[in-house]
Amino acid sequence: MELKYDIVVIGGGPAGMAAAIAAKKAGTDSILILERDTRIGGILLQCIHNGFGLHYFGEELTGPEYAARFSDEVEQLGIEYKTDTMVLEVEKGEGSHSVTAINTVDGLMKITAKAVVLATGCRERTRGALIIPGTRPAGIFTAGAAQRFVNIDGYMPGRKVVILGSGDIGLIMARRLTLEGAEVKLVCEVMPFSSGLRRNIVQCVENFNIPLKFSHTIVKIHGKERVEGVTVAAVDSNRKPIAGTEEFIECDTLLLSVGLIPENEIASGCKIAIDSATSGPVVNEHMQSSVPGIFACGNTVHVHDLVDFVTAESLRAGENAAKYVQGKITANGEKIILRPGNRVRYTVPQYIESRTQDGNVSIMFRVTDVYKDVYLEVSSGNEVLKSVRKKVVRPGEMQVVELAPDQIKSASGDITVSIQLPQEVAE
Amino acid sequence: MMENTIEKIPLTCIICPMGCSMEVTVETDASGHKKVTGVKDNGCKRGEQYAAKELQNPTRTLTTTIKVEGGVLPVVPVKTAGEVPKASLLQCMEVVRRASCKAPVKRGDILLYDLLGTGINVIACADVAKV
Numbered sequence: 001m002e003l004k005y006d007i008v009v010i011g012g013g014p015a016g017m018a019a020a021i022a023a024k025k026a027g028t029d030s031i032l033i034l035e036r037d038t039r040i041g042g043i044l045l046q047c048i049h050n051g052f053g054l055h056y057f058g059e060e061l062t063g064p065e066y067a068a069r070f071s072d073e074v075e076q077l078g079i080e081y082k083t084d085t086m087v088l089e090v091e092k093g094e095g096s097h098s099v100t101a102i103n104t105v106d107g108l109m110k111i112t113a114k115a116v117v118l119a120t121g122c123r124e125r126t127r128g129a130l131i132i133p134g135t136r137p138a139g140i141f142t143a144g145a146a147q148r149f150v151n152i153d154g155y156m157p158g159r160k161v162v163i164l165g166s167g168d169i170g171l172i173m174a175r176r177l178t179l180e181g182a183e184v185k186l187v188c189e190v191m192p193f194s195s196g197l198r199r200n201i202v203q204c205v206e207n208f209n210i211p212l213k214f215s216h217t218i219v220k221i222h223g224k225e226r227v228e229g230v231t232v233a234a235v236d237s238n239r240k241p242i243a244g245t246e247e248f249i250e251c252d253t254l255l256l257s258v259g260l261i262p263e264n265e266i267a268s269g270c271k272i273a274i275d276s277a278t279s280g281p282v283v284n285e286h287m288q289s290s291v292p293g294i295f296a297c298g299n300t301v302h303v304h305d306l307v308d309f310v311t312a313e314s315l316r317a318g319e320n321a322a323k324y325v326q327g328k329i330t331a332n333g334e335k336i337i338l339r340p341g342n343r344v345r346y347t348v349p350q351y352i353e354s355r356t357q358d359g360n361v362s363i364m365f366r367v368t369d370v371y372k373d374v375y376l377e378v379s380s381g382n383e384v385l386k387s388v389r390k391k392v393v394r395p396g397e398m399q400v401v402e403l404a405p406d407q408i409k410s411a412s413g414d415i416t417v418s419i420q421l422p423q424e425v426a427e
Numbered sequence: 428m429m430e431n432t433i434e435k436i437p438l439t440c441i442i443c444p445m446g447c448s449m450e451v452t453v454e455t456d457a458s459g460h461k462k463v464t465g466v467k468d469n470g471c472k473r474g475e476q477y478a479a480k481e482l483q484n485p486t487r488t489l490t491t492t493i494k495v496e497g498g499v500l501p502v503v504p505v506k507t508a509g510e511v512p513k514a515s516l517l518q519c520m521e522v523v524r525r526a527s528c529k530a531p532v533k534r535g536d537i538l539l540y541d542l543l544g545t546g547i548n549v550i551a552c553a554d555v556a557k558v
Contacts, residue, residue, distance in 0.1 A: 048504035048552065049490045054443050062490055064504045064553040068534060151492055154501035179491060179520050198446035202439045203487070207513065306444055391468075392448075 001109045006030040006325045007318075008099050008113035010087050010266065013042020014307050015298025015314040016119035017070035022318030023117075024077045028325050032111065033074070033081035034101050040074065040081055041067035042121065043144070044307065046151045049172055051199075055308035066307060082106070090116055090270045092291050097270075115293045115321040118267055118281065119314065122260040122299040124169075130258060134221035137228070143169040143257035147176070156180055158253025162230050163187045164218050166194035166201070168305070170257020175204035184210045185249055188232055190217040190239055193370055195259070195396045197305060217241060218254070227254055260303045267296065277346035278302040284353040285361045286329060287317035295321045302348050302364070305398050309364070336411055341377075341418025343368050345395070352415070357405040364400050365417050367393045375420045376401060380411035393419060431456045433464070438481065440474045451478045486510035490552075491523050493538050498530030498555040505538055509547045519543050530557040 006028050009016045012035030020033050033040065044052070047063030054060055057069070074081065085103040099111040124142040139158055141149075146157045147169060159182050163170045166189040174184045187205055192215050194201055205212050213232070219241050220231040234245035262280035264272075273282040273290035280301040281289040287297050297317035298310045323329045336352040347365040363378070371393050378386040378401055385407045393399060401417065408415075432455045440447040452465035463479045480486065488510050492502035511519055519542055528538050532555040539549035 045553070048492060048506075050488050050506060051444070060488075062504060062506055062552045065534070068553065151502070151504060152500065154492065154494065176491075179489075179516065180524070181520075197444050198439050198448070199441040199444060202446075203441045207487075 001106050003032070003109055003111040004030075005032045005111060005113050007032075007115045007117060007321050008111055009033045009117040009119055009318075010090070010099070011035065011042070011119035011121060011298075011300070012037070012040030012081055012083070013119060013121050013298065014044055014067065014070065014310050015121065015300070015317075016040075016042070016117065017067075017074055018311045018314035019117045019119055019295070019297055019318030019321065020079050020081075021070065021073050021077060022315040023322040024079055024318075026319045026322035026326075028322040031079050032113075033079065034085045034087050034099070035081060035083045036086050038083055040071050040083065046144075046148045047172070048151045049176070052307050055306065056311050063307075070311075087266060090118075090266050090294070092270045092294065095293075097291075097293060114325045115295065117317055117321050118289070118294065118296040118300050119298050119317075120263040120266060120300045122262045122303050125256070125259040125261060127256060130164075130256070132218055132221055135224055137221070137223040137226050139223070139227035139252055140221065140254045140256070143167070143173045143255045146173055146253075146255050150176060150180065156182060157255075158227075158251075159183065160185060160251040161253045161255060162218070162232075162249055162251045163255045163257060165189060165256060165258035166196050166212065166214075167257040167259060168196040168200050170255060171196045171200040171204040173255055173257070174210050175208060178208045178210065182253075184208075185251055186210075186232065187212045188216045188218060189214050190235055191215070193394070193396070197396065219246060221254060222248075227252055230254060260299065262300045262303065264300060267294075267300070270294070272296075275346060275350055277340070278348065280348075282350045283348060284351050285349050285357070286320035286324075286353065287313065287349070288320065288324070288329070288353075292331070293324060295324075302346065302366075305396065309398065309400075312362075313364075336408070337414040338363060339414055339416045340365065341379075341416040342424075343371060343374075343419035344417050347417050352408060355409055355411070357408050360402040360404055361408060362400050362402050363417060364398055366398055367395055367419055370394050371419055371421070373422060375422070375425050377418050377420045377425070378403065378407075378415060379418070380415045381413055383410070383412060385411060385415070387420075387425070390419075438478055440469060440477050442473045442477050445470050447474050449474055449478060451482065453482055485513040487513050487516060489516055489519050489523070489542075489549075491520060493523060493549070493551075494527035495532060495555050496527055496529050497558055498532065499558055500555050503528070503532045503538075503555045504552040505549050506552055507542060507545075507547045508537075508550050511542065511545045511547050515543060515545070519545075523549060530555050 044063035297314040
């Protein structure tokens with residue numbers, strides 16, 4: 001089956017829905033969203049807790065409610081979508097790209113698109129990525145898989161639970177399983193700090209008196225058919241287990257909340273440049289990847305803390321995809337590289353394509369460690385374009401700095417984003 | 428007569444994802460009544476409101492699921508339409524866990540009235556169609 005659209009959006013989660021809506025509103029009508037699940041909405045549908053939308057809607061919504069705001073709009077705007085549809089490949093071309101997808105209704109589809117928006121989200125790190133010694137019994141899940149079992153499929157993965165990692169999904173699941181009557185015996189984090197939001201540490205773990213141990217990891221999983229327990233040990237500053245600190249904890253379930261990685265299989269399949277720091281596509285201020293006409297947004301670019309930021313970023317990607325289709329975005333040969341400087345792990349976008357901008361450009365970035373009383377500095381050459389004092393910055397909390405058009409215009413070359421300690425800041 | 432005690436306690440605001448680390452000054456009178464007399468390091472006004480509430484009468488929105496009979500999905504996500512006392516969350520869950528409803532369910536439908544005598548209803552957060 002051969003199809004033709006101006007824009008094909010891959011992924012019907014918050015990123016894909018926002019991109020499609022923005023593209024439609026920017027005047028492009030021929031849009032198709034491809035979603036592999038049975039309905040659009042994405043992972044938000046299993047995030048039944050509240051706290052979504054405070055930035056974007058100014059009110060507190062649950063995940064399904066936040067998703068419905070967008071899926072309702074997709075319906076109202078008459079944007080086409082196909083569910084239960086898996087994208088196999090994107091082939092880049094000159095002027096248009098080809099998307100190969102499959103489902104049980106249409107069979108194999110070859111879809112030609114002037115622009116493609118990658119909104120494929122991210123994946124959870126699994127046990128394989130951690131190399132925990134021990135047997136391979138049933139009862140080991142990623143936190144997100146357990147979340148789906150409980151909140152969508154309606155059953156409990158176990159009764160006595162240990163959670164490794166203090167990512168937000170792990171923290172949320174600690175509360176969720178406790179509310180459902182399970183005993184969460186421990187949340188164990190190898191780092192001396194949590195990668196999750198502080199509010200989740202408080203309202204999901206501390207409020208329910210769930211033990212939380214920092215600088216601890218699991219050194220062994222026990223049980224043959226089913227998990228029977230784990231051995232936990234303290235780690236030193238190099239994250240190596242300290243002999244003699246081992247402690248056995250009986251449990252039937254182990255959840256892993258040890259990080260998310262952008263899903264970039266399609267992107268790397270069509271030779272899009274990937275940033276080794278984010279594991280997602282390198283993008284410019286239009287959220288356009290290294291391949292003209294292929295855009296990317298949401299957690300496939302870099303893992304966000306808040307869906308509100310995913311929405312903001314994806315609206316931009318969608319609008320720009322429409323502008324690209326309409327011939328309003330063309331490269332002018334300029335390229336200002338954004339460099340992560342001192343104490344900064346990465347920036348998104350990784351480069352700015354034009355010195356001339358109509359509006360502010362938001363630069364998102366993450367810091368490498370926890371720093372207090374520092375300056376967020378954006379500089380070009382020896383000139384400081386912007387300096388903002390920050391009381392505290394944490395790796396778990398994405399930072400955003402806005403550059404005004406005149407600040408970008410005044411950049412003499414590449415732009416560096418860094419966190420400067422007070423003694424490093426010139427008076 | 429006992430004097431009022433004043434203490435400064437750290438409190439993380441949970442109202443928004445900023446999660447401000449605040450310092451709250453709490454005055455406890457002879458009869459044990461707590462009163463927040465000062466809040467420091469809160470990013471916005473909601474921090475003050477949260478601190479006062481959290482120390483006098485902490486409440487939370489409860490989010491969970493309710494079983495659906497005859498629906499395309501086995502459960503529907505729900506939330507309390509207002510906040511319930513934090514201390515009653517596990518008791519509320521006992522009630523919600525035993526409840527069930529019949530498909531179709533529409534977002535906003537009231538599925539349980541007056542949860543545990545709190546006056547707060549439990550409402551559906553999503554649609555579940557009939558099989």
